[in-house]
Amino acid sequence: MKCKICSREAIDRDFCQLHLKAYQNIKVTYQKWNKALSVNWRQYLEHIQKNSLTGEWAKEVVKHLIEEDNKNVWKNKEDI
């Protein structure tokens, strides 16, 4: 199976190693934010997308996650 974002081989959750790592960072940071600021997933994604400090890999993952969110692919938003 290929990564959802690039054409590299996917290793987990349909992401390649590089995009998976970026995804995991995004998820961990979200959990901290959610506790401290009670932002929701979508608000968080939009914020980091606009943040100039966000790395290129993370930006690609965020773009993908927002598209998924738009399509309402996830039935359970807590399951991220």
Ligand SMILES: [Zn+2]
């Ligand atoms: Zn990838």
